[in-house]
Amino acid sequence: MSNIAFKIRQAAPGIDQVVADYASGYYNHLLNATYDAVQSKQLVLSEEVSFLQELLENAGGKDDKVEEVCKEMLERLSLQLEENQAKLEVTGDTSRRLLDVNILQNHNSKANINTSLAMLGVNGDIEHTGRNMDTRVDLKKLEKAEKKIAKKVAKRNNKFVKYEASRLINQSKEDDYDSFFLEINPLEFGSAAGKSKDIKIDTFDLYVGDGQRILSDAQLTLSFGHRYGLVGQNGIGKSTLLRALSHRELNVPKHISILHVEQELRGDETKALQSVLDADVWRKQLMTEETKINERLQEIEKLRTEFDEDSLEIKKLDNEREDLEQHLEQISEKLVDMESDKAEARAASILYGLGFSAEAQQQPTNSFSGGWRMRLSLARALFCQPDLLLLDEPSNMLDVPSIAYLSEYLKSYPSTLLVVSHDRSFLNEVATDIIYQHNERLDYYRGQDFDTFYATKEERRKNAQKEYENQLAYRKHLQEFIDKYRYNAAKSQEAQSRIKKLEKLPVLEPPEEQKSITFHFPECEKLSPPIIQLQDVSFGFSADNLLLKDVNLDVQMDSRVALVGANGCGKTTLLKVLMEQLRPLAGHVSRNPRLRVAYFTQHHVDSMDLTTSAVDWMSTTFPGKTDEEYRRHLGAFGITGSLGLQKMLLLSGGQKSRVAFAALCLNNPHILILDEPSNHLDTSGLDALMDALKKFTGGVLMVSHDISVIDGVCNEIWVSENGTVRRFDGTIHDYKKYIISSAGKAGVVKKH
Structure with missing residues (x-):
């Protein structure tokens, strides 16, 4: 050296x-x-x-x-x-x-x-x-x-930074799922019996690569078998925490397997069912190894015939055979433990529950759209059943039937679940505990669903505010006495005593500020019916290939209608027929000639010029008002102060959605037609949206997967299925029971 x-x-x-x-x-x-x-x-x-x-x-x-x-x-x-x-x-x-x-x-x-x-x-x-x-x-x-x-x-520093690789490492190379899976979850033949699968990470800081701190002196405790809902405002760092766990950047014990559903599956020629089976890399590797060992054992039997029974070569072959048979036994035990023989049936059941028909399961993954590939990623994770399953907004890409299936499936998930979601109904059904991420810390609400957590959190906030105000009053009382009698000879000793009391009081921190967001849809004049009416409407690309048949529905000024059904069953088609963007092949669409309609889709956010401010974009796209009028209008949707003047690419997803809502309402619509309005909105944004929709003086027709939003706003359910649209007799909760009952009859909702 x-x-x-x-x-x-x-x-x-x-x-x-x-x-x-x-x-x-x-x-x-x-x-x-x-x-x-x-x-x-x-x-x-x-x-x-x-x-x-x-x-x-x-x-x-x-x-x-x-x-x-x-x-x-x-x-x-x-x-x-x-x-x-x-x-x-x-x-x-x-x-x-x-x-x-x-x-x-x-x-x-x-x-x-x-x-x-x-x-x-x-x-x-x-x-x-x-x-x-x-x-x-x-x-x-x-x-x-x-x-x-x-x-x-x-x-050494008790800090965890989101790892950023050296520039030497090629970041553009394709991710190798199998290698990454085995790196995060190495396959071990030793028994894990007796090892606790609880996760406890004491006092740590978490940063992202640019040095921004996400958590400070935080503690993460996940008890095995519990289902945790991770909630908090948009941009607080929930997804960063999930990624740190999924890459083991936090100290999760090696014997605990982890899977994170974050991105949609990259499509190729692999069939959907096979892609789910391949997701369990342990099973795939064990079966490959089992095949190779059996082939080698057959070769050994053939080779034994070429040598004398007492020869050295025979002894070597017998020793090799003994080792291989011993390892083969270990592999067989491992495959039996993971119920490998039932794998295909279980994978097919999960796919069916998430909306994949038997025919769709045999289609290549590259034939599916982004939303369906996201479902495939979810199916792959559910199939693997890791010890720690991490889900990031799983309901955003699912329809109501698929969410009903998923929540029912997860209620009996045998291991630990940590899910980020703003869907209250989903969390109420699935979560056994809530973790609230805010102010660079994690607060635990054990044994509580979302509604209970929300009420408890509000009570804690009120108590903290009351305590803060009491402390302020006490400090003020002490200070007034000190100021009055500090230089009074008779009272100076008492004043000094109060000075010491004041100095010993703990540092006073105000409680976390409660950010309130409001939406306000403008008033609209009344119209006489019919507002929008469909009579015996049929639509399709040809008379032999109808998507919708014999639909009879109407929307009034006081309507609060939710349109539900599986993806691909004609919901968006119906909205376009109502908007007269598509002409029916048969039947009649009646509309009041003075009717003004606002149509919100998820693509509104994608169509905005994010390099400009909200005020500049609205003045260019919807001209006719002053900048002050645009700012005042944006303020009715929570885009206040400088938010309306900064580039929209700096706004959060929820803030961009609010800009899109504000733009839609510039023409004072009589009817709001909303396609998945809850995506990108956090809890406070959803509260503001529901409150505004209930107060709106016009009619509302929405397509949504969020049960809480539907339940809080709508009093009428329309179901799209079997090539038509009909009114459902019951609430959205009754519809969920109907979905789960249908899935149960088909044998796709099973206990683990």
């Missing part, structure tokens, strides 16, 4: 060997700097050594010792560079190297750049300080080393 390599180990005795070899190898690489680098003056030694100093300090080296060894490196490198530059000027060296052969031989040790980087398996480019240097670093080993460094630093 070279002198520098030895000093690096002294300065940072606790770091991984791969990092130490990398640092010493990099130093020797600088000694062997190329002629071109010097001639173009691209070699800035101070920056190179600073890079090594930062690497060693982050890896756990002692700051003063690391600084000392790096200072020595810089002196040696500077001296060597000066000598070689002088030599170049005198001799006109054309060897393309700045070091002579003797110096190269002096550094031909195990820790030199060729050997140390060979240990890393060198094969790419290291990029930093804006200069490329030819290397052959094994990217997987470097990424693994960097993660180890990040975790050690985080553990």
Whole structure:
């Protein structure tokens, strides 16, 4: 080991060997700097050594010792560079190297750049300080080393930062699901019996890569078998916490398997049913290994016939067979434990419950739209049944029947569930506990569904406000006495006593401010019926291929109608017929000639120019008013103050939705037709929307998957199924029971 390599180990005795070899190898690489680098003056030694100093300090080296060894490196490198530059000027060296052969031989040790980087398996480019240097670093080993460094630093400081890989690591490469699954959830044959699957992470900080703190001195406690609803305002960091757990950036025990449903499945030619089966990488790997072992056992039987029974070759083959049979038995036990023989039936049942017919299950995944691929991702996770299942807004891409199935399925989920959702009804049915994320902390409401949590939280807030006001009054009383009698000889002793009392009082922090959001839909004049009426309406691409048949419905000024049904059953088609964007093949659509309709779709947000402010976008898209009028109108939907003047790309998803609602109402509509209005809105936004819709003087027709919104606003349910639309006799809760009952008869809602 070279002198520098030895000093690096002294300065940072606790770091991984791969990092130490990398640092010493990099130093020797600088000694062997190329002629071109010097001639173009691209070699800035101070920056190179600073890079090594930062690497060693982050890896756990002692700051003063690391600084000392790096200072020595810089002196040696500077001296060597000066000598070689002088030599170049005198001799006109054309060897393309700045070091002579003797110096190269002096550094031909195990820790030199060729050997140390060979240990890393060198094969790419290291990029930093804006200069490329030819290397052959094994990217997987470097990424693994960097993660180890990040975790050690985080553990030492009790802080966890969302990991950002080195620029050396190719971020554009395709994600390998199988490799990632096995990295997060390694397959072990040892028994996990007796190991607790509770998760308890004491006092930690969580940051995202840009240094923004999400949680401070937080504690995460998840009891096995409980179902937690993680709630909080948009942008508070709930999804970041889920991603940190799913990548084990927080200290989750290795024997606890984790799966996170975050992104839609990347489509290919794999059939939907097979893609769900393939999601269980453990089962897939075990079955592949089982096949290979059986093939090898057959080969061994054939080979045994070619040798004498007492030969050495027979003994070797018998030993190999014994080992293989023993491992095969372990694999079989593992497959039996996971009920591998029932896997296909279970996968088909989950897919059917999420809306995939038997025919659809045999279609390739690339034939499905984004929403259906998201359902496939959800089906894959449910099929795997991890110890910790993480779901991020699972209901956003589902229709009411699929949400009914999912909530029923999750109610009997045997392991731990952590779900981010703003759907109150879904959380009321699924969650056994609520975790409230706010003010960089996590508050636990154990044994409570969402409604109970909401009431308890409000009671806590009122009590905190009352306590705060009482403390303020007490402090004010003490201060008034002190100010009045501090210089009074007779009362000075009492004043001093109160000064000490005041100093001993804890730091007074005001309770968290309750942000209230309001929506206000404008008043509209009354119209005489019919407002919108459908009589025996049929629609399709041809008379032989009807999507809707014999529909008879009407919308009045006081209507509060919810249109429900499975995705693809004609709900959006019906809305377009009502809007006269599509003409029916048969029947008649009657509309009041003075009728004004506002039609909200999820795509309204996508169509906005996010590079401009809300006021500028509205004045361009809906001209005719002053900026002050636009700002006042936006204020009726919670876009107040500077929010209306900043670029909309800086607004949250809920704020963009509010801008879209404000824009729709500029023409004072008589009827609001809303397609999934609750997406992107958090709890306070949903409360504001429901309150405004109930107060609206016109009619409302909405397509929504949010049971709470439907229940809070609508008094009439229309169901789209079997090629027609009919009025449902009952509430939205009755419809859910009808859906679950139908699924039960089909055998798709089963206990685990």
